[in-house]
Amino acid sequence: xxxIFEALEKDARLTPKQISTMTGISAAxxxxxxxxxxxxxxxxxxxxxxxxxxxxxEQVWALVEVKVVPQRDVGFDAIAERIYRFPQARSVYLASGxxxxxxxxxxxxxxxxxxxxxxxxxxxxxxQGTVTHFILKKYKEDGEIxxxxxxxxxxxxxx
Amino acid sequence: MPKTGSSHIxxxxxxxxxxVSNVSPSGIRKFFDLLSSMEGVISLGVGEPDFITxxxxxxxxxxxxxxxxxxxxxNYGLPQLRQELAKYLESCYGLSYDPDSELLITVGxxxxxxLALRAILDPGDEVIMPDPxxxxxxxxxxxxxxxxxxxxxxxENSFEIKAQDIEPRITERTKAILIGYPANPxxxxxxxxELIQIAQLAQQHNLLVISDEVxxxxxxxxxxxxxxxxxxxxxxxxLLNGFSKAYAMTGWRVGYAAAKREIVEAMTKIxxxxxxxxxxxxxxxALEALKKGDSEVExxxxxxxxxxxxxxxxxxxxxxxxxxxxxAFYAFPSIKITGMTSEEFAEKLLIEEKVAVVPGSAFGHYxxxxxxxxxxxxxxxxxxxxxxxxxFIERHRFQH
Numbered sequence: 001x002x003x004i005f006e007a008l009e010k011d012a013r014l015t016p017k018q019i020s021t022m023t024g025i026s027a028a029x030x031x032x033x034x035x036x037x038x039x040x041x042x043x044x045x046x047x048x049x050x051x052x053x054x055x056x057x058e059q060v061w062a063l064v065e066v067k068v069v070p071q072r073d074v075g076f077d078a079i080a081e082r083i084y085r086f087p088q089a090r091s092v093y094l095a096s097g098x099x100x101x102x103x104x105x106x107x108x109x110x111x112x113x114x115x116x117x118x119x120x121x122x123x124x125x126x127x128q129g130t131v132t133h134f135i136l137k138k139y140k141e142d143g144e145i146x147x148x149x150x151x152x153x154x155x156x157x158x159x
Numbered sequence: 160m161p162k163t164g165s166s167h168i169x170x171x172x173x174x175x176x177x178x179v180s181n182v183s184p185s186g187i188r189k190f191f192d193l194l195s196s197m198e199g200v201i202s203l204g205v206g207e208p209d210f211i212t213x214x215x216x217x218x219x220x221x222x223x224x225x226x227x228x229x230x231x232x233x234n235y236g237l238p239q240l241r242q243e244l245a246k247y248l249e250s251c252y253g254l255s256y257d258p259d260s261e262l263l264i265t266v267g268x269x270x271x272x273x274l275a276l277r278a279i280l281d282p283g284d285e286v287i288m289p290d291p292x293x294x295x296x297x298x299x300x301x302x303x304x305x306x307x308x309x310x311x312x313x314x315e316n317s318f319e320i321k322a323q324d325i326e327p328r329i330t331e332r333t334k335a336i337l338i339g340y341p342a343n344p345x346x347x348x349x350x351x352x353e354l355i356q357i358a359q360l361a362q363q364h365n366l367l368v369i370s371d372e373v374x375x376x377x378x379x380x381x382x383x384x385x386x387x388x389x390x391x392x393x394x395x396x397x398l399l400n401g402f403s404k405a406y407a408m409t410g411w412r413v414g415y416a417a418a419k420r421e422i423v424e425a426m427t428k429i430x431x432x433x434x435x436x437x438x439x440x441x442x443x444x445a446l447e448a449l450k451k452g453d454s455e456v457e458x459x460x461x462x463x464x465x466x467x468x469x470x471x472x473x474x475x476x477x478x479x480x481x482x483x484x485x486x487a488f489y490a491f492p493s494i495k496i497t498g499m500t501s502e503e504f505a506e507k508l509l510i511e512e513k514v515a516v517v518p519g520s521a522f523g524h525y526x527x528x529x530x531x532x533x534x535x536x537x538x539x540x541x542x543x544x545x546x547x548x549x550x551f552i553e554r555h556r557f558q559h
Contacts, residue, residue: 007465011538021472022465022538150211156194156515157204159185159294159343 004033012046049142061106061135062113065099067128079126088116182301185294201544203532204515210407213455219447220440228439234431236264237442243449252388260420264437268373268414271399275369276303278425284334289320291526293343311525314482318347322356329364339371344522344531345491346484351384358389369397374487376405379464381485405456406448411441463488470534473545477552488535495528497555512547
């Protein structure tokens with residue numbers, strides 16, 4: 001069954017029929033497995049990785065380190081929830097090290113992100129401090145190299 | 160009296176030896192010129208992975224260059240590499256080879272094959288091999304002064320070479336049996352029981368078996384049996400293998416030979432005068448591959464397996480009968496329904512639909528009527544190639 005998900009993770013557009021050919025598992029079984037994973041939220045969503053810069057669209061990303069005070073009984077979960085409900089926070093992780101939460105924030109402009117951090121994030125009760133790192137250039141996204149990736153340079157016919 | 164040089168009368172001399180003239184150029188490269196002048200061709204004609212060597216392997220080679228590893232190595236190859244190889248053969252197949260005297264690092268399996276044949280053959284000695292088989296087997300045998308004895312293998316027998324077909328062809332001059340399974344071009348894998356029969360034959364008649372196992376790690380749902388691991392076969396086997404296919408390292412040119420001391424010594428004698436040693440950069444990369452390359456090999460095998468299913472089903476869906484390959488990365492469909500020879504088929508398919516395949520006849524008489532389709536290419540390309548081949552078959556299937 002793992003092969004089904006591995007195939008889908010690489011290419012979300014594969015149909016159950018295609019996956020069936022690739023894995024040797026019947027199309028009906030593939031479809032059932034996918035449906036169940038969607039229902040269980042093992043498959044969260046199907047997305048496309050886009051190089052927005054190439055399309056001439058500006059997008060600003062920042063990695064925000066957040067130091068918080070954990071709370072009795074709920075630890076970091078309650079504050080994490082307060083933060084991840086903001087749509088600007090695209091990914092939220094609890095991390096070990098010098099800070100607690102790592103948040104990937106996306107906006108149209110730097111101003112968008114600055115406003116979110118100063119007006120929404122930093123004022124939260126249990127937040128002790130934030131450090132914002134603006135992303136200057138994306139080299140690799142989700143396993144894909146954005147520019148200058150590797151090309152296959154095989155000869156067309158070899159023994 | 161023959162004229163001497165001082166007389167200035169030119170004696171007609173053939174500048175190319177009879178031995179080389181007798182060998183025909185590899186049929187596989189015939190379309191090469193035609194192909195390179197065309198655009199938009201999807202090539203299923205390749206014989207190598209479409210993966211680039213895993214980065215940690217490349218990085219290890221880069222690091223070794225930075226550290227100044229640019230010299231010759233021992234004729235036998237880097238000692239660390241041979242030690243690692245000995246460990247690997249032990250853990251994979253329970254084989255125990257002495258890294259100092261029973262292993263030789265070669266410039267790919269190609270060199271290993273040439274060395275093995277030259278080390279064992281006297282003029283007129285015979286080597287028994289399957290037909291179809293890898294293009295180099297008969298030619299290298301001829302070049303080494305031997306005579307290639309072909310044993311037909313057929314789709315009905317899953318392209319396996321059978322001991323009962325070999326036995327009647329054994330003569331006083333037979334020196335060795337040369338096999339390469341998983342097979343290029345058919346994708347056939349020899350079941351263990353069949354190999355045992357061949358092993359028994361080799362022992363009864365005191366023959367060597369040269370076993371090219373370069374695709375040994377690329378098997379799908381079946382197990383690869385290393386011939387040398389069968390009882391009492393280490394003595395009778397020259398095991399050839401390399402890094403090209405499993406680790407996607409074709410351009411590095413690193414392979415190895417494993418055999419009893421006497422044979423490795425003989426092979427090394429030729430190797431030391433002709434090659435000296437395999438390039439050190441390749442050997443450093445191979446060392447990294449052996450130590451840390453397993454997970455990438457597994458991932459590549461899983462990927463090939465997906466593509467294999469898509470290729471085989473696709474070929475069958477467009478009406479070609481296709482033997483199910485269990486190893487390597489080739490499908491070998493029959494094109495007999497078109498009535499064309501495999502060369503005509505390959506040429507027409509290339510011109511009309513811009514898909515390159517290799518005619519089966521390049522691999523021997525019994526490859527006629529088949530074409531080799533390599534599925535070490537991306538899934539979208541395989542699907543597009545199948546679509547084009549489907550149109551081609553539709554047009555040509557009833558014409559003859």
